[in-house]
Amino acid sequence: MSVKVVNPGLFTTIQDLGRPGYFHLGIPISGGMDRYAVRAANLLVGNDEGAAVLESAFMGPTLEFESDATVAVTGGEIPPKVDGEERDCWTAFKVKAGQVVSFDYLRRGARAYIAISGGIATPKYLDSRSTYLIGALGGVEGRAVGVGDMLPLGESAGAPEGRTVPEKLRRLPGSPAELRVLPGLYWRLITEEAGRNFFEDEWKVAPEADRMGVRFRGGRPLSFKEREQPFGAGSDPSNIVDGCYSYGSVQVPGGTEPIILHRDAVSGGGYFTLGAVISADMDLIGQLQPHTPTRFVSVTMDEALTARADRARLYQELKSELA
Amino acid sequence: MKTRYSFGGDEHIFVEMDEEMSLDAFFKSLSISNAVRAANIDGVTEICPANASFQVKFDPDRIKPDDMMAELKALESHAETAEKRLTTRIVEFPVYYQDPWTHETLMRFRDRHQDSSGSDLDYAARINGFDTVEDFIKAHHSAPWFVSMVGFVSGLPFLYQLVEREKQLEVPKYVRPRTDTPKQTVGYGGCFSCIYSVRGAGGYQMFGITPVTIFDPKQETSYLKDFMVFFKPGDIVKFSPIGREEYDHILGEVEANRYTPKIREVDFDLAAFEADPEGTNAKLMGALNVG
Numbered sequence: 001m002s003v004k005v006v007n008p009g010l011f012t013t014i015q016d017l018g019r020p021g022y023f024h025l026g027i028p029i030s031g032g033m034d035r036y037a038v039r040a041a042n043l044l045v046g047n048d049e050g051a052a053v054l055e056s057a058f059m060g061p062t063l064e065f066e067s068d069a070t071v072a073v074t075g076g077e078i079p080p081k082v083d084g085e086e087r088d089c090w091t092a093f094k095v096k097a098g099q100v101v102s103f104d105y106l107r108r109g110a111r112a113y114i115a116i117s118g119g120i121a122t123p124k125y126l127d128s129r130s131t132y133l134i135g136a137l138g139g140v141e142g143r144a145v146g147v148g149d150m151l152p153l154g155e156s157a158g159a160p161e162g163r164t165v166p167e168k169l170r171r172l173p174g175s176p177a178e179l180r181v182l183p184g185l186y187w188r189l190i191t192e193e194a195g196r197n198f199f200e201d202e203w204k205v206a207p208e209a210d211r212m213g214v215r216f217r218g219g220r221p222l223s224f225k226e227r228e229q230p231f232g233a234g235s236d237p238s239n240i241v242d243g244c245y246s247y248g249s250v251q252v253p254g255g256t257e258p259i260i261l262h263r264d265a266v267s268g269g270g271y272f273t274l275g276a277v278i279s280a281d282m283d284l285i286g287q288l289q290p291h292t293p294t295r296f297v298s299v300t301m302d303e304a305l306t307a308r309a310d311r312a313r314l315y316q317e318l319k320s321e322l323a
Numbered sequence: 324m325k326t327r328y329s330f331g332g333d334e335h336i337f338v339e340m341d342e343e344m345s346l347d348a349f350f351k352s353l354s355i356s357n358a359v360r361a362a363n364i365d366g367v368t369e370i371c372p373a374n375a376s377f378q379v380k381f382d383p384d385r386i387k388p389d390d391m392m393a394e395l396k397a398l399e400s401h402a403e404t405a406e407k408r409l410t411t412r413i414v415e416f417p418v419y420y421q422d423p424w425t426h427e428t429l430m431r432f433r434d435r436h437q438d439s440s441g442s443d444l445d446y447a448a449r450i451n452g453f454d455t456v457e458d459f460i461k462a463h464h465s466a467p468w469f470v471s472m473v474g475f476v477s478g479l480p481f482l483y484q485l486v487e488r489e490k491q492l493e494v495p496k497y498v499r500p501r502t503d504t505p506k507q508t509v510g511y512g513g514c515f516s517c518i519y520s521v522r523g524a525g526g527y528q529m530f531g532i533t534p535v536t537i538f539d540p541k542q543e544t545s546y547l548k549d550f551m552v553f554f555k556p557g558d559i560v561k562f563s564p565i566g567r568e569e570y571d572h573i574l575g576e577v578e579a580n581r582y583t584p585k586i587r588e589v590d591f592d593l594a595a596f597e598a599d600p601e602g603t604n605a606k607l608m609g610a611l612n613v614g
Contacts, residue, residue: 011421020368020369020380021369023369023371023380023474024370024371024372024473024474025473025474025552026473026474026476026477026478026520026552027477027478027552035466039511089582108393125540127517133436133522134476134477134521134523135476135477135538135540136521136540137540142540150585168330175608182330184329184331184337185329185331185337187592189328193470204568212560230341230342230343230344230489231343231344231491231493231514232344232374232375232491232493232513232514232515233342233343233344233345234495234496234512234513236495236496239495239496239513240342240377240514241342241343241344241376241510242373242374242472242481242513242517243337243339243374243375243376243378244337244371244373244376244378244474245371245378246331246332246334246335246337246378246380247334247335248334249331249332249333249378253500254436262400266474266475266476267371267474267475267476268371268373268472268497268524269475270477270512270513273331275331275332276330276331276335277332278332278333279334281385281564288580291522295467297534300387301330301333304332304333305383305388308333308383312384312476318391
């Protein structure tokens with residue numbers, strides 16, 4: 001049983017919930033940028049929440065099915081079609097052997113997650129099927145899916161058609177998008193005024209946005225407190241002695257354009273970071289289109305933990321909805 | 324040295340042993356991160372040692388951030404008293420300095436460099452006060468290096484040279500990072516050398532290239548069958564200069580899977596090194612000539 005890739009779209013990769021445990025060697029967690037959408041798509045088609053799915057950025061692929069299957073598309077709104085006939089997003093639908101699934105244009109968000117009953121069954125590397133392009137790990141021979149690839153599928157007991165995720169349980173960023181940030185790490189290197197400006201200004205998502213990180217433009221440059229650069233750091237005030245980066249951490253090379261590290265993050269480097277986006281908002285970053293106006297909102301640890309609990313509750317509701 | 328703790332969002336704690344780089348700070352970060360690993364704290368998902376800092380990733384649903392912080396602070400006192408001594412390995416790494424591939428790349432990105440008039444090595448030699456590039460290259464390979472961090476991407480080692488502070492080489496990173504760096508480029512930024520494990524973006528100055536594979540996701544390379552990444556923090560590296568002919572030869576041997584890096588077990592004691600850097604280095608490098 002397999003699915004043939006007739007057209008991969010713009011950039012489609014195989015992702016699951018990732019490979020934790022190797023960040024100390026520079027191998028990031030990878031996995032779906034929008035993990036909530038990965039889980040929702042899998043539950044809709046009766047898979048384990050962490051089965052491998054396709055992550056398609058901005059444009060959907062064209063897939064030919066060799067056997068009957070149940071399919072669901074979640075995350076960014078890229079409406080699927082079966083032999084040209086439109087289907088709903090966030091809703092399970094049947095595909096028969098020989099039928100072709102293609103996609104309409106992107107309406108909202110940035111990345112769609114396509115789950116197929118049985119899950120994609122390419123080989124696991126370090127216990128995950130997630131594609132990590134830079135390290136040539138996972139996916140199809142370490143790369144994005146391409147024309148003519150035959151994607152193997154796992155066994156499935158079959159899942160019914162028509163199960164759907166109610167609107168209130170779908171999650172996409174608004175406009176302007178709001179990303180909550182816990183200030184910390186090397187926050188102390190910037191001036192008080194720069195810290196205020198960072199949260200006051202409206203930023204825009206730059207075209208340089210990928211699985212490693214998303215860059216922002218348009219806010220005022222950050223100024224640094226006067227200090228003597230420590231030995232080994234380098235001469236720019238935004239340089240530090242190379243250290244580890246947190247997922248979601250916000251680095252601002254030269255004080256000009258913030259970059260938020262995401263699932264394929266570099267594990268360390270020599271730029272200061274001013275804090276990190278809280279775990280509850282990481283999924284939203286995967287759904288930001290270029291040019292989306294974005295505000296960063298300063299939160300405390302307590303607020304971060306409350307937001308995390310809210311998000312966990314949302315997922316519990318989703319699970320009971322689809323049980 | 325003053326330890327600084329900070330949360331990185333709600334899932335990480337970042338611990339900086341010192342703002343500046345030193346072997347002292349590195350040993351302290353390595354011993355605490357080892358102590359964290361040994362403590363087997365429920366909820367810890369990643370432990371990443373770095374040059375003069377380390378980071379722990381944890382699951383706040385299993386351990387409260389404040390409790391995680393308290394655990395780490397309690398372990399710091401252990402590391403204060405830990406011996407700065409290590410049984411490790413020294414590895415010889417052939418480097419083709421001033422090779423044509425990094426040269427082609429650095430010419431392509433000249434507009435992102437501090438000095439567009441010469442090569443990265445011309446610039447590095449000049450700002451470090453060397454009369455010639457050859458003298459600079461000699462300083463780069465005549466003393467061994469400590470792997471003080473593995474990361475950035477796929478098994479890339481950061482290396483810190485085993486010489487006194489006043490002999491340390493220092494260069495800034497590119498003004499704007501390159502979008503391309505050849506695989507296995509030997510780079511330099513701040514006080515660190517690195518070996519780029521894969522082709523890709525990079526901001527370090529480029530000095531040369533090694534024919535020896537250090538990352539193999541397919542694990543076909545004979546000495547990477549057990550694990551795809553070659554380096555780990557605490558490894559000691561001796562660079563040895565080679566020319567084109569030897570580079571081509573070694574590359575052929577690596578590709579035919581007949582190459583094994585020269586590796587010897589050694590002991591490193593920070594106090595002994597600080598008392599006699601040259602004598603300690605001579606002993607370390609001497610180990611490569613045994614057996």
